[in-house]
Amino acid sequence: MKLINIKGDTYYIKGGTNTGVVKLDEDNVLIIDPGLGGLRPKKIMGLLKENNMKISHIINTHEHEDHYEGCNQIKINDETIQILSSKEAKIYIDFPHKFADSILGGKSNILLNPKVSDKKENLIKIDNVVSEGNIVLNNKKVEIIKLKGHSEGSIGVLTEDKVLFVGDLFVGEDIFRKFELLLMYDVKSYLSSIDKIKNLEFEYMVLGHSKKIYSKEESKLLIKSHSDAINKYINQVRELLKSPITIDNILKNIINNNNLYCNYTQYYFFRSTIISIISYLCYLNQVDYSIKLGEMLYYSKKA
Structure with missing residues (x-):
């Protein structure tokens, strides 16, 4: 030292x-x-x-x-x-x-x-x-x-x-x-x-x-x-939101598409970040949601 x-x-x-x-x-x-x-x-x-x-x-x-x-x-x-x-x-x-x-x-x-x-x-x-x-x-x-x-x-x-x-x-x-x-x-x-x-x-x-x-x-x-x-991950989330999707399915796609290393802690860190990205897109008034069969689905608002 x-x-x-x-x-x-x-x-x-x-x-x-x-x-x-x-x-x-x-x-x-x-x-x-x-x-x-x-x-x-x-x-x-x-x-x-x-x-x-x-x-x-x-x-x-x-x-x-x-x-x-x-x-x-x-x-x-x-x-x-x-x-x-x-x-x-x-x-x-x-x-x-x-x-x-x-x-x-x-x-x-x-x-x-x-x-x-x-x-x-x-x-x-x-x-x-x-x-x-x-x-x-x-x-x-x-x-x-x-x-x-x-x-x-x-x-x-x-x-x-x-x-x-x-x-x-x-x-x-x-x-x-x-x-x-x-x-x-x-x-x-x-x-x-x-x-x-x-x-x-x-x-x-x-x-x-x-x-x-x-x-x-x-x-x-x-x-x-x-x-x-x-911005790369914001845009990836935007792309996934073109169809109604759950937070955990967004996360699954992000992890798999980017070959991200993941353990229990890292999974929840990534999940927290995905939620923060959704919140940011909500701030921009770009996201809406629906609840179907007990699932919370997010999707892009139509322009």
Whole structure:
């Protein structure tokens, strides 16, 4: 594990989830997305201690546990650390079963979340929520940017060094090739967030899951590939809606036609995204429904 300098006072630590590190003053640092619990938080704390850095703040870019779960182990080490997120993400981080329940569409189970029966009480609590705009931590300014779409509470963090941490708005090219159908909570907001990124002034982009850092120029191709993929699946759903069809039959066609890898969890992630696409098309007033023989059928409205 290494502390890698990106520019100025902005660093990151590679991992299954990349963790941002921003020096706030001579002693204290902000970390962004500590990742899962277990060995990683301990290693992060050890690495920062070796570099004479003390964690004073943690910002979670969104409410998925592979980004925030390590917060508890870090806070146990120092209760003065402030854990921050958006107000929407706070709901899910404070009550983690809500995310699994929302994906499944009812009470979650051990097939979706093997650890669900062990979580008697969540020990991670968000201390303060952050809103879009500039915030000051230990006299260092960082900008919070709403990047809703992947999740309800997704945010980005832009440092004074013009390094932008985007969480899971985008994924690295190696992951993208395997999981082109992205998990999306809100397609309309996702597309808006992509447009927002295009107009931001940054020099480097750090993704939650990627083996590399992207320059502003390199990010253009990444942004385009994500935008193209979203529109590809929107158009595939539109095509399937030419005849009345159920959500699960839309999903079956999408999985089979695109040779998508699928396990229990991924199936429900894909299904959630398909529902989000249907909701987006409803927003555009392009979809209607009927119920026949107990089946909910969706279809395109006639022009």
